[in-house]
Amino acid sequence: MDKNKIIVFDTTLRDGEQSPGCSMNTEEKIRVALQLEKLGVDVIEAGFAAASPGDFDAVSQIAKIVKNSRICSLSRAVENDIKQAGLAVSHSPKHRIHTFIATSPIHMKYKLKMSEEEVIKRAIHAVEYARTFVDDVEFSLEDAGRSEISFMKEVMDAVINAGAKTINLPDTVGYRLPTELGAMVKELSTYAGDRAIISVHNHNDLGLATANTLAAVLNGARQIEVTINGLGERAGNSALEEAVMAIKVRKDVFGDLYTSINTPEIYATSRLVATITGVEPQQNKAIVGKNAFSHESGIHQDGVLKHQETYEIMKPSDVGVIKDSTLILGKHSGRAAFKDKIAQLGFDKVSDEQLNSAFERFKVLADKKKDITDDDVRMLITDEALNHDKIYELVGLQISDCSSGMPTAAVSIKFEGEIIKDAGLGDGTMDAIFKTIDRLTGYSGELKDYKVISVSEGKDALAKVTTRVSFDDTTPAFVGHGLSIDTMLATANAYIGALNSYLSQKNRLTKNCGHQV
Ligand SMILES: CC(=O)SCCNC(=O)CCNC(=O)[C@H](O)C(C)(C)COP(=O)(O)OP(=O)(O)OC[C@H]1O[C@@H](n2cnc3c(N)ncnc32)[C@H](O)[C@@H]1OP(=O)(O)O
Ligand SMILES: CC(C)C(=O)C(=O)O
Structure with missing residues (x-):
C-alpha cells in the first residue's frame, strides 16, 4: 500500500x-x-x-x-x-x-x-x-x-x-x-x-x-x-x-x-x-461557485493584472474553469467550431445525434441572442443528454394574456409518432400549462419544486428551468430540465422531462425486475 x-x-x-x-x-x-x-x-x-x-x-x-x-x-x-x-x-x-x-x-x-x-x-x-x-x-x-x-x-x-x-x-x-x-x-x-x-x-x-x-x-x-x-x-x-x-x-x-x-x-x-x-452551489462556494475566480474590486483587479498570484492561490484551469475562451461562437459559426468548443469544454462522449440536435438549437439561439457563452453551450449539450428519452415531446405551446383573468395554454405534444393537442385554463399560466399536459398524457403530476435560473447575463439570457414532479405515491419525485430563451417553453419542457424520466425509470425497472428479490 x-x-x-x-x-x-x-x-x-x-x-x-x-x-x-x-x-x-x-x-x-x-x-x-x-x-x-x-x-x-x-x-x-x-x-x-x-x-x-x-x-x-x-x-x-x-x-x-x-x-x-x-x-x-x-x-x-x-x-x-x-x-x-x-x-x-x-x-x-x-x-x-x-x-x-x-x-x-x-x-x-x-x-x-x-x-x-x-x-x-x-x-x-x-x-x-x-x-x-x-x-x-x-x-x-x-x-x-x-x-x-x-x-x-x-x-x-x-x-x-x-x-x-x-x-x-x-x-x-x-x-x-x-x-x-x-x-x-x-x-x-x-x-x-x-x-x-x-x-x-x-x-x-x-x-x-x-x-x-x-x-x-x-x-x-x-x-x-x-x-x-x-x-x-x-x-x-x-x-x-x-x-x-x-x-x-x-x-x-x-x-x-x-x-x-x-x-x-x-x-x-x-x-x-x-x-x-437542479441544486446549484452557492455563488461564493469555494472552487466551483460562480464567483470563485472573479475579482470585483479595483485593487484586486489591479493586483491580478500585474501578477495573477497576488489574489489567486490556484489557476482556474487547474480545476477546469475555462476563462477568456478564445473561440467565440455566434450566428456565423459552423459545425466544426461548435464541435471544437464542445471538446474544449470537456465533453468527449457526445453522440452524433446529440451533437446535431444541439447544433440546430445553437443556430436558433444564435439568431436571437447576441453573445453565445461557454455556459450556454455547456447547457445545450447537457440538456440534450438529459432529455434524450423523449417519450413525450413538446411540439408547440401557445399561452394567452394572463391579465384577462383567464390564463390559457394550448399545447401540442408528439407521442408515438402522433401529434396530440389540447387547450385549457389554469389558476396561472404555469398551472394552465401543467393541467393541459396532464390531460393530454393522462398522468397527473404534483409539482414539488420549481426553479428557474438564467444561464448567462442579459435580457436575452437562456432560462434553465428545473422541476421536481411526483407522479405516484410509491416513487420519489422526478427531476425534469428545460432550456429556452422563453421561460414558459422551458417550463413546459421541464415538466414533460420529469414525466419522461418517471416513465423511463418505470420501464427500466419492469424490464430489469429479474434483478430484484
Ligand atoms: C448516517 C446515514 O446516512 S445512514 C444511511 C441512510 N440511508 C438510508 O436510510 C437509505 C434509505 N433508507 C431506507 O430506504 C429504509 O430506511 C431502509 C430500507 C434502509 C429500512 O427501512 P425499514 O425496514 O422500513 O426501517 P426504518 O427506516 O423505518 O428504520 C430503520 C431500522 O433500522 C435499524 N437500523 C438503523 N441502522 C442500522 C444499522 N446500521 N444496522 C442494523 N440496523 C439498523 C433502526 O434501528 C430501525 O430498526 P427498528 O425498525 O427495529 O426500529
Ligand atoms: C453510514 C455512514 C458512512 C454515514 O453516512 C454517516 O455516518 O454519516
Whole structure:
C-alpha cells in the first residue's frame, strides 16, 4: 500500500442523494458515475442497494458500466441489506460492500435499542457475512464523532478480525472541531496500525466538514469520503473539490500526500451534478461557485493584472474553469467550431445525434441572442443528454394574456409518432400549462419544486428551468430540465422531462425486475 496516497471515496450518489430534492434516476446516476470515473475517483459509493428497486438497479448498472473505479454499496448490519449490496456490486470487476452500525451511546440507546455487546455481535456478523460476497469490506462506526474511544477500539478489533479492510469514522452529525477530530483519528489510526485503512466521513453541520477531513488526513486517515459540491444529508458532506484542492495547493503542509484526482475535470463534474440535481452551489462556494475566480474590486483587479498570484492561490484551469475562451461562437459559426468548443469544454462522449440536435438549437439561439457563452453551450449539450428519452415531446405551446383573468395554454405534444393537442385554463399560466399536459398524457403530476435560473447575463439570457414532479405515491419525485430563451417553453419542457424520466425509470425497472428479490 502506498502510504502517501489518499483514497478518494465519492458518495455523491449515496449520501449526496440524501440531500432533500436531490434524487436522481438510474440514467442520471450512470452519467454522474461515468464522470466520477473520468475525474479519477478511487471508490464510487453508487447507492444503498437495499433501499429500493431503483437504488438496486442503479448500483447494478453502474457496476456493469464503470471499469476503473471501485463500486461500492452501503448496507446496514442487516443480512438482507448486505445481500442486496453484494448482488448489486457483483457486476463490477472491482467491488466493495460498506456496512455500518452506530457506536455512540445516544444512537445505541435510543435508535438501535442495543447494548454494546449486541452492537459488537451485529458488527462482526455483518462483516463476516459481507465477506461471503466480496473481499473488500468497509466498516463504519456511525456517529464515531460522539462515540467513546475505548468502545471504538473494541469494535475496531472485532471487525478487523472479521475481515474489514477499511475502518470509517464518520462524524455523522458534524459535531467535532478539527483539533478534536484530528486527535481522535491520530489515536485510532495509531491503534489500527497496518491492520486497516482509516477513513473519515465528515458532515458539515457546523461548516467544518472539509477542515475536519484535512485534519484527519494530517493525522493518519488515508481515505476521505466526500461529495461533489458538498451535497449530502442536512448541511451536506465535505466537498471533494475542497479537500482535493487543499491537499494539492498546500504542498507545504501535506508534503508527499496526494490524490489521484484529475483536477481539471472538477468543474465539469460540478456542473453535471448541479444540472442533474437542479441544486446549484452557492455563488461564493469555494472552487466551483460562480464567483470563485472573479475579482470585483479595483485593487484586486489591479493586483491580478500585474501578477495573477497576488489574489489567486490556484489557476482556474487547474480545476477546469475555462476563462477568456478564445473561440467565440455566434450566428456565423459552423459545425466544426461548435464541435471544437464542445471538446474544449470537456465533453468527449457526445453522440452524433446529440451533437446535431444541439447544433440546430445553437443556430436558433444564435439568431436571437447576441453573445453565445461557454455556459450556454455547456447547457445545450447537457440538456440534450438529459432529455434524450423523449417519450413525450413538446411540439408547440401557445399561452394567452394572463391579465384577462383567464390564463390559457394550448399545447401540442408528439407521442408515438402522433401529434396530440389540447387547450385549457389554469389558476396561472404555469398551472394552465401543467393541467393541459396532464390531460393530454393522462398522468397527473404534483409539482414539488420549481426553479428557474438564467444561464448567462442579459435580457436575452437562456432560462434553465428545473422541476421536481411526483407522479405516484410509491416513487420519489422526478427531476425534469428545460432550456429556452422563453421561460414558459422551458417550463413546459421541464415538466414533460420529469414525466419522461418517471416513465423511463418505470420501464427500466419492469424490464430489469429479474434483478430484484
Ligand atoms: C448516517 C446515514 O446516512 S445512514 C444511511 C441512510 N440511508 C438510508 O436510510 C437509505 C434509505 N433508507 C431506507 O430506504 C429504509 O430506511 C431502509 C430500507 C434502509 C429500512 O427501512 P425499514 O425496514 O422500513 O426501517 P426504518 O427506516 O423505518 O428504520 C430503520 C431500522 O433500522 C435499524 N437500523 C438503523 N441502522 C442500522 C444499522 N446500521 N444496522 C442494523 N440496523 C439498523 C433502526 O434501528 C430501525 O430498526 P427498528 O425498525 O427495529 O426500529
Ligand atoms: C453510514 C455512514 C458512512 C454515514 O453516512 C454517516 O455516518 O454519516
